[in-house]
Amino acid sequence: MSLDGILDPSDENVHVWGPLGFPEDYEGADPVVYGHRDNGVVDGDGCVRPCVGMNRTYGIDTISHGLLTAMRFPDGRVFQSRK
DSSP: OOOOEEEETTEEEEEEESOTTTTTTOOOSSOEEEOSSOOOEEOTTSOEEOEEOTTSEEEOOOGGGTOOEEEETTTTEEEEOOO
C-alpha cells in the first residue's frame, strides 16, 4: 500500500492519503483502523457507529455527527463521547 498522498480524480479539491479504493479494496491480513474519511454509519435508531468492513477495516471518523469514536482490540468494543 502506498503511503503517498494523491489527488482524488473525481474531485481535484480532495487530497487522499493512501491508495484510491481504500478501504473497499483492502486485501491485507492485518486489521486497519483509519479516520479522516467521514464515513460513520447512522443506523435506523439514529445511533452513529464506526464503518466496519468485512475486510477488517474500521473507519472511526464520526466527528461530523458530533461524536469522537475509539475502538478497543481485539474485542472491537466501541467507545464514544457524548454529543
